[in-house]
Amino acid sequence: MNTLTHAVGDSATMVGRQFRHMVRYPSLTLMLAGQAIVLLLLFVYVFGGAMGTGAGAATSRADYLEYITPGIMMIAVASAALGTAISVATDMTEGIVARFRTMAIARVSVLTGHVVGSLFQALLCVALVTGVALLLGFRPTAGPGGWLAALGLVLMVSFALVWLSVALGLVSKTVESASNLPMPLVFLPFLSSGFVPTETLPTGLRWFAEYQPFTPVIETLRGLLMGTGTGGSGVAAVAWCAGVTLVSYLWARKLYNRDPAA
Structure with a gap:
């Protein structure tokens, strides 16, 4: 078995581990989606x-x-990322990663399991929220292409926030601190165009709302779902997702490789 096949097999095992956790403890997913x-x-x-x-x-x-x-x-999505930080910190502080280290498994597989499992959880949370919104009367006018583009954007945002939460979970010394560090991610959408147009905000807050990452993402998602166009927000949204993903991945990899238990 070559190195790549070994890493893929171990990663699949770790992804299965995360899925079993979600099945055994569905209350976590329901709680994360329930907040939204x-x-x-x-x-x-x-x-x-x-x-x-x-x-x-x-x-x-x-x-x-x-x-x-x-x-x-x-x-x-941000709430699901909060669960990722807690899950990573739990593994790092309770000794399971140290036990994994004694086994002949690919190092990359541990974080891969967390990332893929968290992506699935984030998409499930968004699906539940969308379903409730549809029941309440939400009627997007997007065609198949718009829905696919919206799904792609949600995946990009989720991937970026999951890697950021992985890094926050790794840098946390306790599970409690891991539950607190990602909290600003949940509040940032409130300081964006998610609830009111940015032009209705006071000058300083309006400047922050217009230049923080969630505003172009929300504007793009709204334009895709409602068929109103994305303007220049699409490019900014993709750029933010790519930048956050790259920085978070490099940070998480550095922390994981430096940790003596990893």
């Missing part, structure tokens, strides 16, 4: 009437649902 679903219900039914008519984002509660759904999807 609760926010969706809260903003649509509690704030939707006022926000829809007053924020300039829409003219009714139904229009506001269409406006905020892409932002809620990003919160679901």
